Amino acid sequence: MSTLRVIGVEYLNARPLWEAFRGDAAAERGLGAGIVDLRLAPPSELARALAEDEADVGLLPVAAAAAMGELRLLRNMAIGARGKVRSVAIVAERPIHELDSIALDLSSRTSVVLTRLLLARRKLAPKLFGALPPQAIASIGDRTGALIIGDPALDLEDRYPYRLDLAEDWFDWTGLPFVFAAWFARPGAVSRDQEDLFRIAKQKGLARTDQIAAEHSARSGLSEESLRSYLTESIRYDLGDEELAGLQRFWSEGAKAGLLPAATPTFEEPRTSVSRPSLDSILLRAADGERLSASDGVRLLREGSFFELGLAADAVRRRKHPKGVVTYIVDRNVNYTNVCTTSCRFCAFYRPVGHPEGYVLSREVLGQKLQEVKDAGGVQILLQGGLNPDLRIEWYEDLFRWVKKAYGLGLHALSPEEIIHLSQLEEISVRRVLERLHAAGLDSVPGGGAEILVDRVRRKIAKAKCTSAEWLDVMRVAHHMGLRSSATMMYGTVDTPEERIQHLMKIRDLQDETGGFTAFFCWDFQHESGTHIAPGDNGTHLYLRTQAVARLMLDNVDHVGASWVTQGPAVGQVALRFGADDFGSVMFEENVVSSAGTTFRIGAEAIEKRINDAGFKATRRNVRYDWLTEPS
């Protein structure tokens, strides 16, 4: 591979994309001299360098790129914003439609074209004149505004009474993100492997946004916190379908208005033989927020190394939850009955109908438990039990209404298995069961009992349980009714890596359809006395790897929870570095798992300490993952 000549711009928001190419550290990551030769230049210089074959790849503003014609975009890397960008704005003493003239910072052609498009859309035609940044600001007067860009825009954020954020206005107009710049390459100049170098650089850079913000703060005097939120929340570094549509739209609006030549962005792949993607490439794509295939997932599960999976999952977690906050919920697991007709081989909790140890909790006992939840600041109960043929749907309806009326607690209740059981018992549809329970107060459906959503596995470990299609269908119906639910996976019985990935794919597919899953939790089969399945090798190592792969595969599920109740608080804490952004619940009791020998119990304070020690802020949440407290 020959040395790749890369040219970037020295703007703050561009640093995360190229910074890793610089310095000694770059060399040892294989990003340094001899592999990538990075040069920094003013934006106006970039197009020339690419045109005259002085550079292979440039971080080109999109207006300049349109004018260049036959460049190809590198995948999924850009500098853009979906809504407010903060660093590109027209500021003025009056509303924009009252302005006679606007001074334009001409250093950014893209922003100038965008300004013209946005003004034309509002049918405004103030006089536009070019000015250097300090002059532009100086020329702001009663009826004169200024387009300001970069540090001055951030610095003067609250200075002027009127401010039109261009990316925000673009979003109001088109509903699309605005892309300011992206990596553009001369055709044929960058191989697929070389393209991976840019992904690596981006990931390294995004992991360093805190330091970049701090360094820039020291240089510019801007507040570090403001810069950090600018880099992590205002600017988006991805170039997905939406961003691409935004870019396409900008180029076509620009062409329509005669401001840009007609052009179409393209990723035009250099034609390569279809080869197995390398593990690195899969991990990079995943960390970059791209969707993985089932075969990618199997490779990761089988071959992905401990740290690489962890780091990639951590990168996805950071991308989805850039504020570094980990949530937990104060709730209580109430197992209202242990009588069950299913007799799953892995369950040590159930008792058959008529067994002397069978129970149904009385209102009195329930009431006491619920009051304790209230007293402890709890917000919901997780209500699950066996499939008890003596309990009819009216029993549940009465119970739910009573819980709501007397205690006002959230009801995260009845896993799909129990819903199906009720549907069969009452001879009514699953939909009808859910409608009636919903009307009685059901808030959300716990994702328990999913085990592995592959029928070969289900037949072996839980013959009497619902099929995977039935399980998914309950969730589908619930989601369409506006109920949310969680999703789970219990691996480590007879399941293969392929089957674990199939399980994740089924959840991902349904999520594409409904968007109703709030979070995903997984755990290994908890083997102890009383169950009838021998455990295979398992262990914390596999747990962390499995959770990381789940985080990488489930690109459309917002939250991944660490299952500390099954893995123990220590492993749960480490799991926060393997893709989890939720620490589950402060539980009072969890009979099913504890009858299989796992009896971890910790309080809110201990949970928060673990979250903090792992480097995150902690906050309480409700079942919809809304924050209930200020993260601390």
Place this chain on the structure above:
Amino acid sequence: MLDSIRQKVRQGERLSFDDGLALFHEPDLLAVGQLANEVREKRHGDRTYFNRNMRVEVTNVCVASCLFCSFAKLEAHMPGAHTMSLEEAWKHLEDRKDDPPTEVHVVNGLHPGLPFSYYEELLKGFKRIDSNVHLKCFTGVEIHFFAQHYKMTVREVLERLRAAGLDSLPGGGAEIFDEDVRKRISHDKANADEYLEVHRVAHSMGMRSNVTMLYGHIETFAHRVDHILRVRALQDETKGFQAFIPLAFHPDGNGMKNLPAPTAVDDLRTLAVSRLLLDNVEHIKAYWVSLTPDVAQIALRFGADDIDGTIVHETIYKAAGTRSPGALGYDELVRLIREAGRTPIERDTLYNVVREHPKAAAPEASMKVRDRKRALQVVS
């Protein structure tokens, strides 16, 4: 900062105090772990050591009053105080005739009322039962106490005990070397210099030893780095330390019960930083009794290459509320190591290989399916 540390590590350059501190403060835990893992794999590959050992704690009567200790009872007449007769102590080993340990590890309180001959007889008796067993007995603190109490030099104590059968010293009692911290948590036993001097003398006599660090109480990260660097300095001089063993503070039932125990992330980071700073110590031990087997398993990716042994009669951490079981079977240890994708190596105390087990056949998951099928046939 991490980049420059990484570069140093890869070039085999020694890390400084500031580097150590920076590693403790580095927010990216996995990056620190990954670097420690690199060093670990360069030294040992996947090889992960354990042994068949047996703990015997013959007395918990102790003149010292360490704040972190839930084990010692100050005086012999106090409830719970117990001192084994020699026969009682020996019986532990005799009972293991069918499954003899390769090492007996003795750690005690500082008992003021026993004659020195008790300890000599203790060792002789163990050797009589099994002349091959390795006796790793008495911490540096105990040896120092013996010297003071029985009015001998450290060398004399070690020579007499060696004549009675002592083979090497365990690493307990190091706590934290920093003088101020040490004064506050354990003021009335060997200080840092005295502790290190015992090891210096032992090493000069050709004995090997281990060394520990008790972390997660009132000490700071700087104190931990200082502690580790003092170990490194003595090791430069003597090369006698075999393993460094960070020990997590457990708060139940001791003088610091109001403090929370360190969490897993701290445990893993401490192991990783130890691996990175101690470029002259061969082994970093994840002592499963202190960490729990689950965390010890993860620790095998954070710089540790040893998880101690089968143990059997541990009572010190038990008294401080560890969640760990008192013993792990041989097969459980093998499995624990294999589940972490490592190669289990049964060693003796001096790290000679006793038995090498095959690593889990890669890919890890496919092997499991086969095993499970077999297991299922048995139960169904």
